[in-house]
């Protein structure tokens with residue numbers, strides 16, 4: 001594990017290097033320029049060079065995890081791999097703002113985010129391979145099985161090393177099950193896909209859970225942790241529905257206000273715009289399930 005920058009309330013950004021048989025596979029290269037240099041240094045420390053990197057594997061296409069992909073690819077020559085539906089935002093970082101966040105907040109966000117560690121002014125990179133559920137990625141003797149989760153973002157994947165019982169969970173599950181930072185979805189994301197994915201992940205029998213933020217979950221019950229994350233996801237969805245039912249009619253800003261007031265979901269101080277995006281994605285999911293409806297003015301009501 002390589003600990004990257006401390007990204008305000010997002011905590012540490014983590015990258016991983018899987019080494020087997022003199023070959024290395026990088027999982028989540030991190031932000032633009034960081035921890036890219038540390039990845040190369042780690043390789044040198046264990047007697048490998050940039051040319052030994054066989055791939056740069058991304059759990060998803062968000063700036064804090066793929067901003068460094070372009071640079072690391074240039075240094076190593078290794079191909080970049082990412083879930084099919086996140087390929088476009090890896091290639092064009094501005095698409096992340098245009099399609100995965102609200103346009104009206106995107107500009108403010110660009111300013112804010114570009115100053116912080118989650119900056120989005122990085123160069124995109126064309127993915128070499130688009131991953132689908134059931135694919136495998138190899139490095140030396142290690143085989144990683146690709147599981148498409150599609151919760152946190154449409155193309156999010158987790159990677160499972162069955163033989164070593166290791167699960168790289170990206171942003172779908174972290175070591176802090178009730179941490180509000182970890183509930184965020186972009187507009188392409190789905191809380192119900194995340195719930196389903198968590199059930200799948202729970203059944204894998206992994207002993208090590210390696211998330212894309214903060215510390216890994218080792219030597220404890222991974223199954224129990226994933227169950228707790230799943231409970232948090234359900235609570236998050238229930239709270240939104242309850243606030244909507246209490247108002248009978250509400251736009252997303254009103255729901256953000258209610259949630260802040262009631263403290264039913266702990267919300268970080270910065271990056272509040274992510275809550276707007278997340279709640280919208282959740283409401284869109286409810287709409288697909290026939291639970292809520294919306295008019296053309298962005299007012300939502302229960303069905």
Ligand SMILES: [Zn+2]
Pocket residue numbers: 060062152171
């Ligand atoms: Zn993310």
